[in-house]
Amino acid sequence: MARKDPQVSRRKFLAGVAVASGATAVPPAQAATAASTSAAPRRPSALPPTMHVAAAETGTPKELPRIGGVPGSDFMVDVIKTLDIKYLPSNPASSFRAIHESLINYGGNKMPEFLTCAHEESAVAMAHGYFKVAGKPLMTLCHGTVGLQHAAMAVYNAWCDRVPVIIVGGNDLDAAHRPPGVPTIHSAQDINALVRDFTKWDDTPVSLQHFAQSFVRAYKIAMTPPYGPVAIALDAGLQQEPMRNGEKLYIPRYLPTSPPQGDTGAVKEAARLLANAQNPVIVADRAARSENGVRLLVELAEALQAQVIDQGGRMNFPNTHYLRRPPTAVGNADVILGMELTDFWATVNAYIDNGEHGIGVNTSRIKPETKLISINASELLTKANYQDFQRFQSVDVSMAADAEATLPALIEAVKAAIPNDRRAAIEKRGEAAKKAFAEARERTRQAAALAWDASPISTARMSMEIWAHIKDLDWSLVSISGVGFNWPNRLWPMEKHYQWLGASGGYGVGYGAPASVGAALANRDLGRFSVNIQADGDLMYAPGVLWTAARHNIPQLAVMFNNRGYHQEVMHVQRLSNFRNRVANLGNDMGPIGTSIQNPDIEYHKLAESMGWWAKGPIKDPAQLGPAIKEAVAVVKSGQPALLNVWTQPR
Amino acid sequence: MRSVRGLVPAVLAAGVLLSCGGAFAASAEKGKAAFIQHGCWQCHGMQGQGSTAGPKLAPDAMPIETFTAFVRTTNRAMPPYSEAILSNGDLEDIHAYLQTIPKPAESIPLLNQ
Numbered sequence: 181m182a183r184k185d186p187q188v189s190r191r192k193f194l195a196g197v198a199v200a201s202g203a204t205a206v207p208p209a210q211a212a213t214a215a216s217t218s219a220a221p222r223r224p225s226a227l228p229p230t231m232h233v234a235a236a237e238t239g240t241p242k243e244l245p246r247i248g249g250v251p252g253s254d255f256m257v258d259v260i261k262t263l264d265i266k267y268l269p270s271n272p273a274s275s276f277r278a279i280h281e282s283l284i285n286y287g288g289n290k291m292p293e294f295l296t297c298a299h300e301e302s303a304v305a306m307a308h309g310y311f312k313v314a315g316k317p318l319m320t321l322c323h324g325t326v327g328l329q330h331a332a333m334a335v336y337n338a339w340c341d342r343v344p345v346i347i348v349g350g351n352d353l354d355a356a357h358r359p360p361g362v363p364t365i366h367s368a369q370d371i372n373a374l375v376r377d378f379t380k381w382d383d384t385p386v387s388l389q390h391f392a393q394s395f396v397r398a399y400k401i402a403m404t405p406p407y408g409p410v411a412i413a414l415d416a417g418l419q420q421e422p423m424r425n426g427e428k429l430y431i432p433r434y435l436p437t438s439p440p441q442g443d444t445g446a447v448k449e450a451a452r453l454l455a456n457a458q459n460p461v462i463v464a465d466r467a468a469r470s471e472n473g474v475r476l477l478v479e480l481a482e483a484l485q486a487q488v489i490d491q492g493g494r495m496n497f498p499n500t501h502y503l504r505r506p507p508t509a510v511g512n513a514d515v516i517l518g519m520e521l522t523d524f525w526a527t528v529n530a531y532i533d534n535g536e537h538g539i540g541v542n543t544s545r546i547k548p549e550t551k552l553i554s555i556n557a558s559e560l561l562t563k564a565n566y567q568d569f570q571r572f573q574s575v576d577v578s579m580a581a582d583a584e585a586t587l588p589a590l591i592e593a594v595k596a597a598i599p600n601d602r603r604a605a606i607e608k609r610g611e612a613a614k615k616a617f618a619e620a621r622e623r624t625r626q627a628a629a630l631a632w633d634a635s636p637i638s639t640a641r642m643s644m645e646i647w648a649h650i651k652d653l654d655w656s657l658v659s660i661s662g663v664g665f666n667w668p669n670r671l672w673p674m675e676k677h678y679q680w681l682g683a684s685g686g687y688g689v690g691y692g693a694p695a696s697v698g699a700a701l702a703n704r705d706l707g708r709f710s711v712n713i714q715a716d717g718d719l720m721y722a723p724g725v726l727w728t729a730a731r732h733n734i735p736q737l738a739v740m741f742n743n744r745g746y747h748q749e750v751m752h753v754q755r756l757s758n759f760r761n762r763v764a765n766l767g768n769d770m771g772p773i774g775t776s777i778q779n780p781d782i783e784y785h786k787l788a789e790s791m792g793w794w795a796k797g798p799i800k801d802p803a804q805l806g807p808a809i810k811e812a813v814a815v816v817k818s819g820q821p822a823l824l825n826v827w828t829q830p831r
Numbered sequence: 832m833r834s835v836r837g838l839v840p841a842v843l844a845a846g847v848l849l850s851c852g853g854a855f856a857a858s859a860e861k862g863k864a865a866f867i868q869h870g871c872w873q874c875h876g877m878q879g880q881g882s883t884a885g886p887k888l889a890p891d892a893m894p895i896e897t898f899t900a901f902v903r904t905t906n907r908a909m910p911p912y913s914e915a916i917l918s919n920g921d922l923e924d925i926h927a928y929l930q931t932i933p934k935p936a937e938s939i940p941l942l943n944q
Contacts, residue, residue, distance in 0.1 A: 629935035630880035758910030831882035
């Protein structure tokens with residue numbers, strides 16, 4: 181949007197450049213004509229200059245038009261720098277060329293540092309993964325229409341996963357002045373509409389002061405639990421035009437907002453129910469936002485000797501703790517505390533995809549008298565269109581509050597509410613839990629031993645071959661893409677907040693590779709070793725992020741979970757074929773037509789190698805896996821990314 | 832809800848006939864191919880080791896009667912396989928294949944880290 185009284189209009193500037201160019205350039209057609217009509221004999225190559233040429237070569241050139249004053253986008257960079265945003269992953273585009281130029285020249289390409297991405301979806305997903313390690317958001321720049329459309333899937337993942345990302349989309353609003361052709365096709369009246377259903381907030385600033393307020397507000401909204409992505413449409417004219425003479429701009433100071441805590445009365449009622457329960461069970465999904473959140477959840481569980489089911493949206497509870505339990509533990513509960521659950525309904529109900537009535541069957545997993553308590557900040561974030569809030573579940577005590585922020589008050593209330601005559605029973609509950617935990621660990625080890633020497637390699641074997649080489653490092657599992665690979669969660673001791681980061685949120689395939697690079701970037705700065713279990717289908721969405729990792733020296737060990745298929749879909753089509761009493765048509769593949777990634781097999785190691793990674797594969801013999809991992813770990817320790825293309829069992 | 836209870840005795844009987852009739856000489860080799868062809872590997876792994884999508888089938892395969900009854904009549908997450916899409920012969924071969932899968936080693940050092 182053009183401002184009313186710019187000192188030097190960008191329109192005039194562009195016109196001036198055009199005139200200057202016209203005065204010095206010779207159109208190719210004229211040049212060709214001149215060459216063909218010249219019949220003069222060949223002259224020596226060095227001729228004395230004419231007066232005109234001599235003057236042009238020795239004189240002081242007339243100054244070309246320049247934009248005067250302070251560029252508006254320089255001020256924008258000043259605003260951005262107040263928020264300590266370390267990186268800016270982005271794919272370059274003309275609609276934000278002015279702020280791009282300011283960031284790298286005026287801003288010195290520091291805080292934030294521009295990271296070149298090959299796809300906008302990769303840029304947003306990198307920011308997603310980065311936040312889950314660093315706890316700080318990144319910003320990205322998108323081309324207004326086409327770039328934001330590319331980014332949209334990753335924005336949706338961030339929304340569903342409650343992760344803040346600041347998305348700034350370039351847009352040339354002034355239809356009367358913007359260049360015709362591509363810039364006009366790439367502009368829209370309201371680019372934020374593309375992502376409005378799955379962002380917390382958006383704005384379209386029309387002045388520099390408006391930008392300062394919008395950007396700080398966007399950061400504040402994104403960083404107030406429940407976290408979420410925000411979008412700012414940034415007009416190309418506003419970026420390019422200089423600040424007005426004498427314009428006094430200010431940058432609002434960012435101060436974080438306290439997360440919402442549960443109401444005192446509701447906390448007391450929850451504590452009363454939990455303290456008097458025979459078999460309380462805690463279920464956590466995105467409950468722990470930090471290391472402190474993990475510590476608090478352990479404290480609550482131990483105070484009650486309550487079993488804990490970690491649904492894995494974050495690393496909520498150590499898997500080495502004797503109170504950790506599988507999802508089936510809800511069956512014996514008389515009180516269930518759900519903390520930041522994505523889907524409370526599915527926590528206490530089972531859905532069986534067996535085709536009954538054309539859809540499937542629902543059955544309860546819990547006893548009818550079980551009391552349910554919910555602490556969930558997502559109740560403050562619901563929008564109408566997308567259905568990520570899941571089926572409606574009635575609960576007995578419901579708090580629209582942040583679980584981690586509510587835990588200190590809940591712990592105190594529980595300790596105060598435990599009757600003296602219940603303490604012995606609670607202690608006894610803990611002893612039984614220790615025995616059950618030890619038995620479950622042994623069953624897990626026995627299950628992992630099955631198909632140990634199989635080729636393709638079993639996913640349990642692959643997990644333990646990796647573990648042997650990372651167990652003494654300060655490691656972080658930055659991603660497991662693909663469905664159903666859960667051996668690290670079962671076999672690797674996970675006790676620290678950054679050792680498990682959860683999944684994509686929206687289950688949009690293609691999150692794993694870029695999110696792993698973003699998380700590995702944060703780990704690099706913290707001196708940690710990143711390991712990524714990389715699914716084949718996921719990598720093929722936007723493999724260009726491999727280049728970004730190599731280009732910016734972001735080390736990680738990526739071990740492919742290469743099962744050569746879209747396995748969730750393999751089973752869906754098989755299931756439907758059976759329901760309809762038809763033989764699934766495999767074509768020439770192993771899975772039903774349309775679900776395999778084979779014929780030809782993709783050589784992911786060569787793909788990675790071509791983008792600057794150390795890589796090896798395909799590895800099909802389990803005996804070869806350990807030595808290859810050892811080599812790859814050494815490469816990663818030297819600061820470079822490494823990929824092993826491993827052919828695995830389906831899950 | 833469609834009732835499958837009435838089907839179970841009949842299918843169990845069919846399973847007994849399959850295992851005792853001797854009309855087929857079950858082939859583990861053919862069974863391995865059928866295990867892939869009919870998609871069993873998708874949830875249960877190529878050696879029947881099980882996964883997040885389906886339980887282990889081997890080693891210690893269940894008796895053929897139980898196996899047959901379940902495959903034909905299951906109304907849970909696994910879709911039932913009727914005889915029209917999986918013949919009795921193939922089913923018996925698959926069971927024979929599962930019976931050949933050995934137990935894992937007693938002690939695996941990597942699992943004792």
